[in-house]
Amino acid sequence: MSDVLVVADHRRGELRPVSYELLTAGRELADALGGDVHATVVGGDVGRFAERLDCEGVDAVHTVAEGAEFNHDVTTAAVTALFEALDPAAVVMPNSVNGLDYAPAVATRLSLPLVTDAVGLDGDDGLTVTREMYGSKVETAVEVAEGPVALTIRGGEWAAAEGIGDAAIEAFEVEIDESSIRSTVQGFEEVGAGDVDISEAEFIVSVGRGIEEEENLQLVEELADALDATLAASRPIVDNGWLPKNRQVGQSGKVVTPEIYLALGISGAVQHVAGMKGADTIIAVNTDPDAPIFDIADYGVVGDLFEVVPELIERFE
């Protein structure tokens, strides 16, 4: 039991990028433990997925041909059965919305300790997991007691596995008890369609919690007008109903890649950064000098947006 089992993430016919990152994280951990990397994909077009997952460093891919789409009851049953068959040292799952829909159940059913949202794994001398707390303000090292463990990893933290491997691709048969299926996926819906597509915008003025009140939005709307830029926002603004969902940048909103991204009063939580780190030039205005937004910004002003923005509007009017 020094092998590592990784569980691929897929949705609507495509493997999600974190699947390849899981292979890399799994390989690193297996190297430290001296074991093999087993990947599995549950549901969907498993044959096609398995070929893609056969990257360099992958020793085996187990396909579970159950259902066309992700279902957490099926995935929990399949991963649990495969874990029992392989007896690995660790099962590594994605910290995606779907990963969090089955990983805690897998860990509970197998009585494994669970550490979620890992950004680093060190398996050289026992297992130590690096993860963040307090909205990325603190990084913690969590030691896991000896024995098998369940982990989820954050997307974008490991490089994607590449190359073509020579993994054994095997079908894994699992008996799914019909009575254990308590959820049914009825369909999908794209949300946030509407008058504007921020993912196409060249210049974006984006506003976050620092705007404080709904009536203050007028200020950033004026700036967006003056700059001929598109107005976008971070999650709290949309949660509050101050701007529609189609303006939301981030993991659960849109991914944008403008030439200029001007972030006003946005702290830069990892979920937000996932949606805008591809911008050519990132400019941040925030009162907190330690705000993570400054880690990815090209230019920054540590200051009050209510003082800086009116000055900026004046210069462009």
Added chain:
Amino acid sequence: MKILVTVKEIAEVADDFEIEGLDIPETYLEYDLNEWDDYAIEAAVRIAEDHDEEVEVVTVTVGPERSEETIRMALAKGADRAVRVWDDALADADILAPTTTAGILAAVAEREDPDLVLSGVQAADDGFGATGVALAELLDMGWAAVVNDLELSGEEASVRRELEGGVEELTTVDLPAVLTIQTGINEPRYASLRGIRQAQRKELAVHSLADLDLSASVADDALTLAGLAKPETESAATLFEGSPAETAAELETVLRDAGVGAE
């Protein structure tokens, strides 16, 4: 009908803070009701208000006496009564695994026998995002994670799960179930003065681990906190300093160089 809402009092760290060993000193911490749980409470109270039949909303917290302040807040917003679990054994643990917390909540849930359990997607402080689904598995209930729309009809719940990239999954879940509630599902109310007064008279039961027939050893789980640090900042940003007028002038140059404001 009975709805159990899991509630956590979370710690927030001040902008400027220090770390001492494996601790952040109390002076840098502020405590508040977990944002996701606020939405879960609102969802439960709305179900109670919209249903003709009697619906009881019970909150459950694993937390020290200090957390009663935030529990009262939940009661002021319309929950009917509260359960708080705490124990010296839990106070001694530097980190509680989400599966451990789920085990304690499960002991309460088994006694309460709810028809629906609502939980926040995650806690703002340790952010495991796993307690609700682990709880469902322990209770042998159905579940759905990251729910941003919820409708109950008879024996099932119709939910929308908020996936990445602006896609929602429409799913039905058999009841009883645990649903983890995402922010934005509703607009949480502010507690009214009348609600705050009423909350003082509502039942808040406190249980130790032994009261729930749990061993103190549940706190000795497999996770140990071994390090606490401020993340290395890799900021390569050019920071402009000076008055608002001066910094705005610098920003103007950057923006114009990128073609902003060009006719």
